[in-house]
Amino acid sequence: MNLVTRKKLEIFVEAHALSHVERMLLNEGVKGWSVFDGVEGAGAHGAWRQSAVDGGGDMRLIIAVTNEPAAQKALAWLKDYFSDYRGLVCLSDVQVLRPERF
């Protein structure tokens, strides 16, 4: 099977920032991503949990598979973004079947 290496970005952001980050991904050349709801967790900013109150405190996970240049540009943007706002980003290598899609 012909597998090609691409980059997977896992970006965890507050719900209010979702459209802001999605716009950035589009601008930096990322062709596709999926968004998932966070249920609960804990980190440097303490524990959090999905709730009907505390608007904007919910977290979203964005998973994007892309090429190396787009991933690096997104990382540079996120490094700056996370100097102020809650969240994290992970970058890893993944093997894909149809590289032209990413």
Place this chain on the structure above:
Amino acid sequence: MDIFGSVGSAAAANLLTPAILFFVLGMVAGLLRSDLAIPEQVAKTLALYLMLCIGFKGGVEAHRAGLSSELLASGALGLALSFLTPFAAFALLRVISKLDRTTAAAVAAHYGSVSVVTFAAASEYLRGIGVEFSGHMAAVLALMETPAILAALLIVGGNASQGAHNPRRGALLREVLLNGAAVLLVGSFVIGAITGERGYDRLEMFVNPLFQGVLCLFLLDMGLVASRQLAMSPNLQFNLLAYALTWPLLAAAIATIASAQIGLSAGDTTLMAVLAASASYIAAPAAMRIALPRADAGVYLSLSLAITFPFNLLIGIPLYQAAADFMVR
């Protein structure tokens, strides 16, 4: 009976209403780590229903009463309280606590802004004891959500700009002016004011019989959320706890005196005091997360949601009503 006796009996009667007891049940279940939970989407739907009812019924009653000088005076007083009290709250917090400037401003914004559920509980309390109030107080509630957030931004001033993304002005403006709660509350009020009796006749079976039950269910969830928030904040400074319990009394006293001065009724004065004493946990946190991301959300949420909200619900509401009754009598 003296005022303390009447406050005591009113507080006891308030504690034994279903809505308050469901809140207590939620808190106890949360503290005992029960697996009782209201699904998030259900809780959000309940919150939307409550805001629709409060806004719509307020609009209908404003339609009945027409545009009055009392409405304008109440609105102006509400705006002034919401905008000005954060400056005093901020100064007090900086003196009594070790909070950094940004977190103190965010806390102040929460206490200048208002709690819709506390308002709903207070309205039900007044109905229960037969005290009349104006429908337009729902509009005052909507007016008081935002000015405190603007006041916090003024307090922090240039310090808000900590990075290239902060503040995200477009997102902040959208959050402040177009957050879902504000849009539904104001929108429902306007729909109620436009449709009046005709609209009320059509929606009466939706907005009236279910309201108490939905409020109970939402307060059950609020009890669970408040107890969880309390469990997540074991290191809250004593000074901040004292602030969360005494600031509502101070703000309510200012609102009560000012309301009596401009001639509001005892019911409206009570609701104005409740609004001034309550702290936001929906609109303000959402705006602060965007505008002041370095403020400690654990502090402002714990104070407003886990301390001040239960205090107002259990003790504050009958106390503010008794004070309003005493002042306006």
